[in-house]
Amino acid sequence: MEYVLETKNINKHFYKPKDFHVLKDISFGVKVGEFASIMGKSGSGKSTLLYILSTMDTEYTGELYLNHELVTGKPHQDFSRIRNKHIGFVFQFHYLLSEFSVLENVMLPAKKLNEKSHADIERDAMQKLEMLKIDYLANQRASRISGGEKQRVAIARALINNPIILMGDEPTGNLDSHNADNVFNIFKKLKEEEGLSLLIVTHDEDFAKRTDRIIQMEDGRIIP
Amino acid sequence: MINWPVILNIAKTHLVTKMKSSATAALGVTFGIGAYITLISFMTGLNEMLDGLVLNQTPHIHLYNEIEPSETQPVSLYDEFKNSFNIVHSIKPRQSQKKIHNALPILKYLKKDKEVKGATPQLRAQIFYLSGSIDLSGNLVGVDIMEETRLSSMDDYIIQGTPEALKNTENGIILGSGLAEKMSLSVGERVQISTVGGDIFPLKIVGIYQSGVADVDNIQSYANLKTVQRIMGEAQNYITDINIRLYDITLAPTLAKRLQKQFAIKATDINEANAQFETGSNIRDLITYAVSITLLIVAGFGIYNILNMLIYEKMKDIAILKAIGFSGLDVQLIFISQAMMIGLVGGVLGLIVGYGLARLIDNVAFETSALPTITTYPISYNIGYYVIGIAFALLSTFIAGWFPSAKARRIDPVRIIRGT
Numbered sequence: 001m002e003y004v005l006e007t008k009n010i011n012k013h014f015y016k017p018k019d020f021h022v023l024k025d026i027s028f029g030v031k032v033g034e035f036a037s038i039m040g041k042s043g044s045g046k047s048t049l050l051y052i053l054s055t056m057d058t059e060y061t062g063e064l065y066l067n068h069e070l071v072t073g074k075p076h077q078d079f080s081r082i083r084n085k086h087i088g089f090v091f092q093f094h095y096l097l098s099e100f101s102v103l104e105n106v107m108l109p110a111k112k113l114n115e116k117s118h119a120d121i122e123r124d125a126m127q128k129l130e131m132l133k134i135d136y137l138a139n140q141r142a143s144r145i146s147g148g149e150k151q152r153v154a155i156a157r158a159l160i161n162n163p164i165i166l167m168g169d170e171p172t173g174n175l176d177s178h179n180a181d182n183v184f185n186i187f188k189k190l191k192e193e194e195g196l197s198l199l200i201v202t203h204d205e206d207f208a209k210r211t212d213r214i215i216q217m218e219d220g221r222i223i224p
Numbered sequence: 225m226i227n228w229p230v231i232l233n234i235a236k237t238h239l240v241t242k243m244k245s246s247a248t249a250a251l252g253v254t255f256g257i258g259a260y261i262t263l264i265s266f267m268t269g270l271n272e273m274l275d276g277l278v279l280n281q282t283p284h285i286h287l288y289n290e291i292e293p294s295e296t297q298p299v300s301l302y303d304e305f306k307n308s309f310n311i312v313h314s315i316k317p318r319q320s321q322k323k324i325h326n327a328l329p330i331l332k333y334l335k336k337d338k339e340v341k342g343a344t345p346q347l348r349a350q351i352f353y354l355s356g357s358i359d360l361s362g363n364l365v366g367v368d369i370m371e372e373t374r375l376s377s378m379d380d381y382i383i384q385g386t387p388e389a390l391k392n393t394e395n396g397i398i399l400g401s402g403l404a405e406k407m408s409l410s411v412g413e414r415v416q417i418s419t420v421g422g423d424i425f426p427l428k429i430v431g432i433y434q435s436g437v438a439d440v441d442n443i444q445s446y447a448n449l450k451t452v453q454r455i456m457g458e459a460q461n462y463i464t465d466i467n468i469r470l471y472d473i474t475l476a477p478t479l480a481k482r483l484q485k486q487f488a489i490k491a492t493d494i495n496e497a498n499a500q501f502e503t504g505s506n507i508r509d510l511i512t513y514a515v516s517i518t519l520l521i522v523a524g525f526g527i528y529n530i531l532n533m534l535i536y537e538k539m540k541d542i543a544i545l546k547a548i549g550f551s552g553l554d555v556q557l558i559f560i561s562q563a564m565m566i567g568l569v570g571g572v573l574g575l576i577v578g579y580g581l582a583r584l585i586d587n588v589a590f591e592t593s594a595l596p597t598i599t600t601y602p603i604s605y606n607i608g609y610y611v612i613g614i615a616f617a618l619l620s621t622f623i624a625g626w627f628p629s630a631k632a633r634r635i636d637p638v639r640i641i642r643g644t
Binding site for chain 2: 047051054056057076077080081083084085089091095096097098099100108109111112113114157169
């Protein structure tokens with residue numbers, strides 16, 4: 001099976017307030033079309049690992065491969081482009097730009113990528129919103145919609161450039177069980193219908209159990 | 225690979241949603257630039273007026289025959305006293321005429337010179353104005369009135385009558401305003417003058433002249449050169465002064481030196497005659513710029529402050545933008561362009577406000593006896609100041625925007641998103 005994302009011996013230290021070895025020799029991979037979740041207690045390093053995998057955190061040792069390509073050590077401009085084009089990211093708090101409309105929020109990463117015409121991007125964005133059943137919100141201001149809706153908009157935004165992997169940092173952590181269920185079903189559908197790879201950090205055991213694979217972390221290590 | 229439409233759109237949205245603070249920042253720039261334009265227009269207008277006052281009445285180069293003692297006294301020409309120490313008492317000025325030798329050929333020569341805008345002959349004569357039993361001593365200057373008008377805007381100082389009237393009236397006189405007042409004379413009446421020799425001539429008053437300098441207006445009058453030559457009983461080549469105007473005033477000192485050597489004549493240039501006037505205008509310029517730059521720096525701090533606050537407010541947005549693939553440079557450009565938009569809008573408004581205020585001042589009445597032609601406050605409309613104004617607005621907002629935006633560029637999205 002092919003790996004869409006793979007790490008080799010990733011180590012990370014926090015130096016403030018004192019030296020702390022957060023991640024110890026992390027080596028694992030996510031296969032194409034796999035829906036994996038990372039679980040672990042607070043402070044086990046799961047979020048830290050996710051931010052390294054998303055290329056936002058670059059201060060670590062070891063190697064990170066995306067689509068078999070080594071990305072560790074590239075210049076920052078390249079990381080921005082990789083995040084833009086290949087990685088979709090969903091946060092615990094929805095994190096939309098509140099001054100922009102829902103549609104503009106979804107379109108923004110595609111506009112930054114600048115590979116399609118404005119009309120095409122708008123059509124794609126509408127299509128993603130339809131898929132998530134929130135197309136009626138398109139022209140609302142992002143600050144005017146409910147929490148569950150915001151998270152779905154954030155997912156639409158993460159998908160706009162058709163990434164190779166979708167990462168989530170407790171995407172259901174801030175939602176009630178109905179909305180959390182909704183988000184899970186969306187993820188499931190994306191995996192089954194689009195063959196998307198997903199890597200989700202979560203505290204929610206029910207959520208994790210329904211994924212293909214649970215990666216357990218403790219004290220900066222992956223428990224086999 | 226900078227995607228300007230996206231960046232500018234984000235910058236614009238930020239500004240529009242924060243209308244109040246954007247407007248405050250822009251108004252700061254408007255105030256600074258407006259004040260600069262108003263001040264510089266007014267100050268320069270004033271400078272030009274004062275310069276004009278001096279420059280119009282002072283020739284760039286003045287040629288005349290100085291009455292002075294010979295530099296080499298006869299005794300030093302005598303070989304036998306060559307090695308002795310000579311003391312000469314009671315040295316007298318050299319026996320010489322007041323008129324310029326070869327005045328007409330010199331004039332002809334000067335008029336051919338390409339750097340010379342014009343050269344006018346003058347004859348200055350000591351006379352007395354007769355008013356009943358009282359003699360008022362004074363000067364009568366014989367001039368080529370049309371040339372004087374062309375070269376030193378003499379018509380600006382003729383408050384009654386016209387230069388043409390003098391040209392067409394052979395025994396006409398343009399009387400100093402102080403004299404006219406003293407003798408209760410007005411245009412159309414006659415005044416009698418007497419030469420130092422005692423000959424009396426009646427002249428018809430065709431105009432009143434006011435230079436604004438009381439000492440001049442109380443003694444000086446103008447008549448045609450030929451008339452004064454006739455009154456003095458001198459030939460048509462009797463000329464005591466030649467006033468030269470150049471196209472480029474900065475050449476005056478070198479040309480004066482050359483003429484002094486070439487024609488063995490005394491030549492003074494305008495810098496020598498009015499050294500203090502340049503100092504005055506330089507210092508006024510300096511004050512104007514100091515005040516304007518202070519205002520713009522204050523406006524710059526305002527922008528710096530507001531952008532700083534905006535960036536703190538937008539910390540989360542910056543983190544999101546970085547997370548979804550905007551680079552640090554993109555984020556910096558977003559905030560720099562916000563600063564530049566504030567600078568551009570504020571600057572252009574400032575130019576308009578400055579122009580409006582300058583127009584307003586231009587229409588305020590300002591009467592002064594020193595300058596008969598001036599009725600309102602002087603204003604200079606120089607397009608250059610507007611260019612400097614907008615350039616400074618953009619420059620100062622760029623600098624004010626640079627530091628906060630560089631901070632935004634360095635923001636670590638992970639720290640913001642994880643809330644540590």
